Structures are given as C-alpha cells and as structure tokens.
Amino acid sequence: MSPGAGVGFLISQLGYVISGRFKDLLAPLGLEPRQFLVLRHVAQAQGSSQQALGKALRIPPSRMVSIVDSLERRGLVERRANPTDRRARALHLTPEGRRMLARTFKVAVEHERAICADLSPAEREMLVGMLRRLTLARQLVPGVHPALTSEEAAAS
Amino acid sequence: MSPGAGVGFLISQLGYVISGRFKDLLAPLGLEPRQFLVLRHVAQAQGSSQQALGKALRIPPSRMVSIVDSLERRGLVERRANPTDRRARALHLTPEGRRMLARTFKVAVEHERAICADLSPAEREMLVGMLRRLTLARQLVPGVHPALTSEEAAAS
DNA sequence: TATACATCGTTTCAGTATGTAACTATTCGC
DNA sequence: GCGAATAGTTACATACTGAAACGATGTATA
Structure with missing residues (x-):
C-alpha cells in the first residue's frame, strides 16, 4: 500500500x-x-x-x-x-x-x-464511534491532548 | 458538547x-x-x-x-x-x-x-472514505505530512 | 562580451521552547 | 524539635527552527 x-x-x-x-x-x-x-x-x-x-x-x-x-x-x-x-x-x-x-x-x-460539514449526522456518529474504538485501544486520556503535555510519565 | x-x-x-x-x-x-x-x-x-x-x-x-x-x-x-x-x-x-x-x-x-486491528475491512474502508471527505482534508498535500514541513508557503 | 541579477547549497545567528536542577518556604513524620 | 518531603519559583543548558548573509555558478540583457 x-x-x-x-x-x-x-x-x-x-x-x-x-x-x-x-x-x-x-x-x-x-x-x-x-x-x-x-x-x-x-x-x-x-x-x-x-x-x-x-x-x-x-x-x-x-x-x-x-x-x-x-x-x-x-x-x-x-x-x-x-x-x-x-x-x-x-x-x-x-x-x-x-x-x-x-x-x-x-x-x-x-x-x-x-x-464535519460534509458528513451526515449518522456518518458523523459512525466516525466518532470508530475513532473512539481506536483511542480506547491506545490508552489515551480522554480530553487531554498529548501534544500539549510532557512526554514523560508515560510509564506511570 | x-x-x-x-x-x-x-x-x-x-x-x-x-x-x-x-x-x-x-x-x-x-x-x-x-x-x-x-x-x-x-x-x-x-x-x-x-x-x-x-x-x-x-x-x-x-x-x-x-x-x-x-x-x-x-x-x-x-x-x-x-x-x-x-x-x-x-x-x-x-x-x-x-x-x-x-x-x-x-x-x-x-x-x-x-x-486497524479492531476494524473490519469494511469498516476500515468506510473510515478512510469519511476521513477523506472531511473539509480540512481537501487542503492537504497527499503523502506529505505537514508536521515535518515548514509553516510558511501556505499562502502560495 | 560585459554587467546585473537570480539561484543553489552552505554557514551563521538569533529567537523560541523545553525539562533539569537548584533554591526558598512550608509541611509532615518521628 | 529535626530531618525529609513537597509547592512554587528561578536559573540554566539544550535542541530546534528559519531568516539572512555568503561564495559559487548560471542566466538575461545591453
């Protein structure tokens, strides 16, 4: 690919x-x-x-x-x-x-x-659902953008 | 929201x-x-x-x-x-x-x-399709990640 | 041909953003 | 009380970045 x-x-x-x-x-x-x-x-x-x-x-x-x-x-x-x-x-x-x-x-x-202007409400919901499944699989902290925080402490 | x-x-x-x-x-x-x-x-x-x-x-x-x-x-x-x-x-x-x-x-x-491990092939295809349709996606240079390039020249 | 200007790669430099390590004041454990 | 730990702050050393200056070369123009 x-x-x-x-x-x-x-x-x-x-x-x-x-x-x-x-x-x-x-x-x-x-x-x-x-x-x-x-x-x-x-x-x-x-x-x-x-x-x-x-x-x-x-x-x-x-x-x-x-x-x-x-x-x-x-x-x-x-x-x-x-x-x-x-x-x-x-x-x-x-x-x-x-x-x-x-x-x-x-x-x-x-x-x-x-x-999301080009997405229907149903599509948007489906997109959010799939993205959320990806985030959950990656142990992200909800609502905290990692780019704005420190690299460290990931081991905690 | x-x-x-x-x-x-x-x-x-x-x-x-x-x-x-x-x-x-x-x-x-x-x-x-x-x-x-x-x-x-x-x-x-x-x-x-x-x-x-x-x-x-x-x-x-x-x-x-x-x-x-x-x-x-x-x-x-x-x-x-x-x-x-x-x-x-x-x-x-x-x-x-x-x-x-x-x-x-x-x-x-x-x-x-x-x-994409948690996504079925059909879901994956749908996800790609929707991501591509996001409005901001239209301004992107295919295959070039903007984080690795300069901020300028966007006006060109 | 002679002269001015543009372009390629490079080096220099100054601004910005970052985390670590000291430092002071205060609190806690014993 | 006395030493260790903690909250906030400051100082500093480091890394990254693009603008600008520079020499070498190419191009256009008279």
Whole structure:
C-alpha cells in the first residue's frame, strides 16, 4: 500500500491540520491551546494546586508557572491562598475566566461543525464511534491532548 | 458538547499518538520521520536538486542541508554532480538506500495493521472514505505530512 | 562580451521552547 | 524539635527552527 493512503497517515496528517486550525481559531481570543487546556481543567477542579493540575495534565511544575502567570495576568484565573497549606496556591476561575471559557466552547463547536460539514449526522456518529474504538485501544486520556503535555510519565 | 468528544479532538489526539508511534517504529532503523520523508521523495524523483525537493516538501534550504547530510553519512543517498548545472546537487538513492526504503515500507504496513486491528475491512474502508471527505482534508498535500514541513508557503 | 541579477547549497545567528536542577518556604513524620 | 518531603519559583543548558548573509555558478540583457 502506498504511504499516504492508510488510516494511520490520514489521521496523523488530518490531526496536525485540525489542531493547527484550532490554534488559529483560539488566537483571536488571545489564548494558546495550552492555556485553554489549563483553563478548562481549572474550571473542572476549582481550588486545585498547580502541581495537582500539572500531574493530571502531565505538565511539569516549572512550565505550569508561566502558564498560570499568563492566565492570571489576563485576569482569567486567580491564585488564592490555600487555607490548609501555605505552600500551595489554590487556583480559581474569575468571572472573566468563566466568560472566556464560554467563548472558547463556542469556538470549539464551530470548529467541529466546520470539520464535519460534509458528513451526515449518522456518518458523523459512525466516525466518532470508530475513532473512539481506536483511542480506547491506545490508552489515551480522554480530553487531554498529548501534544500539549510532557512526554514523560508515560510509564506511570 | 464536551470537548474531547468531537471528531476534531479525537482525530487530533489520535494523530499525535499515531505519528509518535511511527517515529518509534522508525527509530530502530536509525531513521527519523523527516529523513524518511526525504528518502521516499528522493526515490520518487531521482536526480532532483535539494531545493527542488525542499520546495515540494516545504522544507527550507538550510534545513535540507543537514537532512541530506545525515542521509549521505549513512550511505542512503548520494549527492552527485549535476551535469548541466554545477551549482545544484543531483540526489540519488544508493542500493543501501533502496534496501532501507523497503524496510520502512514493511514498518509502515505493520503500523497500519496494528492501528486497524479492531476494524473490519469494511469498516476500515468506510473510515478512510469519511476521513477523506472531511473539509480540512481537501487542503492537504497527499503523502506529505505537514508536521515535518515548514509553516510558511501556505499562502502560495 | 560585459554587467546585473537570480539561484543553489552552505554557514551563521538569533529567537523560541523545553525539562533539569537548584533554591526558598512550608509541611509532615518521628 | 529535626530531618525529609513537597509547592512554587528561578536559573540554566539544550535542541530546534528559519531568516539572512555568503561564495559559487548560471542566466538575461545591453
């Protein structure tokens, strides 16, 4: 079989373009994909420490610092004091952060719509089903894009 | 819709892992993905100059130098003199390069087999068909993985 | 033919992104 | 209390990348 025709190559090639396109869609909001990833997880687990978040997302502590820095500078996230541990910072979404997250979801929905524009709803569902079977077989963490996280810790 | 459930995210996530896996499969052969890309295209267009190849693959000239350097050092590719233009180098596959390419194709086939292990042949065909119909798929250069090439020149 | 300009391959360089290893402040186990 | 472990931060060393400069060669033009 000619390379470029297989499922593997197609998915890999498409994935690169799709994530690049999402990055472009996020750019007008002043958000990078990694910032979006962290913002979303802060919303899901308010009050988490930076390293707890970093562990879940496989982002090393030193990188988390600058990501949270940028989110805080933009007023989307707050570093509050943790009442029980003065070393840790409790991360919280600000109202502005919540609004931003809502905007990103709209972007994501539009992105998805554009990608699947040529597919019927039934086809789309079938596609999702097959892709999901492929992901399950590969032990991926749902909702966490490995390109934005660290290579290591895969052995854990 | 929750992020992580969409076609876009699934493909992007899968694509990253799949290309990473291919890189790992290539590693025992002492070949990196970009070297493989160039090697394959040298085979398809023997005698090309470096920049002609670079233009097709969207790899800037300065990068092409080190890629061809490494391929030549390993004895897979030759820089011959171009009889009609002494500036250009005519790239040719060596017999060893040809053997290497055959080995990489075996790797690619095995990779594809592993990916589609859970899919019936009919499903696999349907999957390929749908992937090809995704809107973003239309802008892709067949057989050229954009992650290995330059960002620019997209406007051309 | 002489001259200006374009092209090929190469080298140099500066910007960016990354993880590791120190470092301080704090907490926990004993 | 005292040593070890942990949270966040900073400093640093490394790798990757493309733009730009460069010499050699080719092409067009007068």
